[in-house]
Amino acid sequence: MPWLQLRIDATEDNAQQLSDVMEEAGAISVTLEDAADQILIEPDAEALPLWSRTRVVGLFDAASDVEPVKARLRALLGRERLPGLQLKVIEDQDWGRAWMDRFEPICFQNDLWVCPSWRTPPDPNACNIYLDPGLAFGTGTHASTALCLEWLGEQGLTDKEIVDYGCGSGILAVAGLKRGARRAWGVDDDPRALAVSAGNAEKNEVSANYRPVPPESLPPGLQVDIVLANILLAPLIALAPRLTALVKPGGNLVLAGILKDQVSSLRPYYEGGFDLAVRTREEWAMLAGAKRAPCD
Ligand SMILES: C[S@@+](CC[C@H](N)C(=O)[O-])C[C@H]1O[C@@H](n2cnc3c(N)ncnc32)[C@H](O)[C@@H]1O
Numbered sequence: 633m634p635w636l637q638l639r640i641d642a643t644e645d646n647a648q649q650l651s652d653v654m655e656e657a658g659a660i661s662v663t664l665e666d667a668a669d670q671i672l673i674e675p676d677a678e679a680l681p682l683w684s685r686t687r688v689v690g691l692f693d694a695a696s697d698v699e700p701v702k703a704r705l706r707a708l709l710g711r712e713r714l715p716g717l718q719l720k721v722i723e724d725q726d727w728g729r730a731w732m733d734r735f736e737p738i739c740f741q742n743d744l745w746v747c748p749s750w751r752t753p754p755d756p757n758a759c760n761i762y763l764d765p766g767l768a769f770g771t772g773t774h775a776s777t778a779l780c781l782e783w784l785g786e787q788g789l790t791d792k793e794i795v796d797y798g799c800g801s802g803i804l805a806v807a808g809l810k811r812g813a814r815r816a817w818g819v820d821d822d823p824r825a826l827a828v829s830a831g832n833a834e835k836n837e838v839s840a841n842y843r844p845v846p847p848e849s850l851p852p853g854l855q856v857d858i859v860l861a862n863i864l865l866a867p868l869i870a871l872a873p874r875l876t877a878l879v880k881p882g883g884n885l886v887l888a889g890i891l892k893d894q895v896s897s898l899r900p901y902y903e904g905g906f907d908l909a910v911r912t913r914e915e916w917a918m919l920a921g922a923k924r925a926p927c928d
Pocket residue numbers: 768769770771772776777780796797798799800801802803804819820821822825847862863867889
């Protein structure tokens with residue numbers, strides 16, 4: 633299946649906002665490139681360098697109408713013409729190869745590496761997650777995924793059961809299993825994500841404990857120790873009753889995929905049941921905390 637690639641010139645000041653507009657408009661992925669076409673991948677977001685001349689590249693489903701996206705970008709820039717605008721159709725195969733060229737091993741917290749499945753891990757003795765993102769989101773290069781991975785790395789996961797709601801590539805579920813979790817459910821409404829995540833669980837030899845399911849196939853009444861949902865503001869609001877019910881009393885909920893200034897919009901939907909703390913990285917925020925017991 634072909635894809636539509638929308639590419640515009642940006643500056644250090646507006647690249648992140650333009651990227652956010654594309655993501656919110658449904659881009660399957662958004663990447664930042666410098667003038668030499670090098671991809672921006674930097675695990676330490678605090679020190680994230682942005683070139684003075686940057687390009688923002690969004691990839692959309694070929695059936696998407698990108699005119700409304702262009703209109704939002706124009707409104708953001710306050711300009712009639714989008715600088716350096718390029719729109720082109722990319723064949724599926726090219727897209728797969730582009731990822732392979734650009735996705736580098738990334739280290740989290742010293743001993744957790746996310747490593748493209750076709751690369752030799754830099755530290756073979758570390759906890760290595762071998763990942764093939766395929767067409768699913770989730771390589772650890774995005775700040776909100778990185779926030780979730782860091783949070784997971786701080787938890788004792790032995791014997792825990794996890795739900796990765798909006799699993800994409802399955803990166804969070806696989807990380808949880810490799811860190812000792814007993815079972816992980818990968819939930820996604822995109823069947824391609826379920827297939828890609830199952831492949832990644834297999835590559836990491838954790839597929840015996842991984843259950844990829846569409847949302848409607850989660851067992852009724854399921855309650856687990858940890859629910860991670862790195863989605864976007866609107867689905868996190870819509871899913872509040874569901875995600876709340878999935879967490880055991882005393883268990884933890886992690887909500888990500890929201891911008892810092894969206895925290896106050898999301899918090900009211902969850903704070904009745906959870907003690908939530910906020911963490912941020914770049915423009916992104918994560919809410920995480922334990923579910924209060926009914927009598928608390
Ligand atoms: C931003 S990606 C996150 C992928 C991965 N968990 C990570 O942390 O990098 C969000 C995923 O949520 C899925 N998604 C969005 N809305 C959903 C919904 N209402 N129910 C289930 N999955 C959803 C998308 O298909 C996508 O794969």
